[in-house]
Amino acid sequence: MAKNKEILEKRFEIIKLVREFFWSQNFIEVETPLLIKYPGQEPNISAIETIFHNEQKQDFRGFLHTSPEYTMKKMLAAGFTNIFFLGKTFRDEESFGGTHNPEFTMLEFYRTNADMFDLMGDVESLFEFILKKINFPNFKFLRISMIELWQKTIAIDLDEYLTTEKMLELCKSKNYNVKDDESYEELFYRIFLNEIEPKLKDRGAVIVYNYPAQMASLSRLSEENPNYAQRFEVYIDGLELANAFSELTDKEEQLKRLQEEQKERERQGKKVYEIDMDFIEAVGQMPKSAGIALGVDRLVQILTSCQNIDNVLTLPLSKLFL
DSSP states (O other): OGGGHHHHHHHHHHHHHHHHHHHHTTOEEOOOOSEESOOOOOTTOBOEEEEEEOTTOOEEEEEEOSOSHHHHHHHHHTTOOSEEEEEEEEOBSOOSBTTBOSEEEEEEEEEESOOHHHHHHHHHHHHHHHHHHTTOOOOOOEEEEHHHHHHHHHOOOGGGOOSHHHHHHHHHHTTOOOOTTOOHHHHHHHHIIIIIGGGGGGGOEEEEEEEEGGGOTTBOBOSSOTTEEEEEEEEETTEEEEEEEEBOOOHHHHHHHHHHHHHHHHHTTOOOOOOOHHHHHHHHHOOSEEEEEEEHHHHHHHHHTOSSGGGGSSSOHHHHHO
């Protein structure tokens, strides 16, 4: 720990500045339970399961939250407006080191009466505030749509590959070893992670927006072009840092999507979780909102030039368990 004392001091300063920024913007910091009954259904994210007991030794099954999203959206439905969470989240089946740790610090915030473009402005202002305070050169963000990114990087018109069948054909034409039953998202990322994301390293700070509708997750579809979702991700020097949505407020559509994700988890042989119906009701009662989750450990990595996440953590799990 003594070896990275200066880095940890910088980490704690950055965390303090994150809080200062949001309080200055009239956001309220909220607490959410870390131990929950119903985790999210995202096929690529699994929750750490735990069994605990009451005084009668009765068993209860719970999960460490992978994100405070469900609870925060219930708070929005209950009348809270601009809120942020800064704390620990957990994910199962994660690697140790590099840019991953099963326990990590997340910033998640929601702005009501806003869309993803308003949130992009918040992200840019947050970075400007922090970087100025720590005397770090400011980032000039490039905003680019996913369609434009595919066209400029690999000369492919994404509009022509918005079905699973078409994306499968494209992957096969590029000689990727794919299976016929893979999902659209799996096929999309075969190309994106191998041919596009690595080239983002040369672009500095990038906001990639408008993901294909099949990858909408909890976001609303674009009113101008419903083939795409109002979702964006933030990359700094090729490292994925944040994922954001114009939030879905249609509870029937949200239930349908979660049921589809349950089927996808089952296809992949992963644990299928129950759906939190209180969350579904909350989605239908939420005001128009936009929200984002940002990895604080990765942010610290970027601002301290650390290649390994272990170096920005007080005690990484690799030290505790390996």
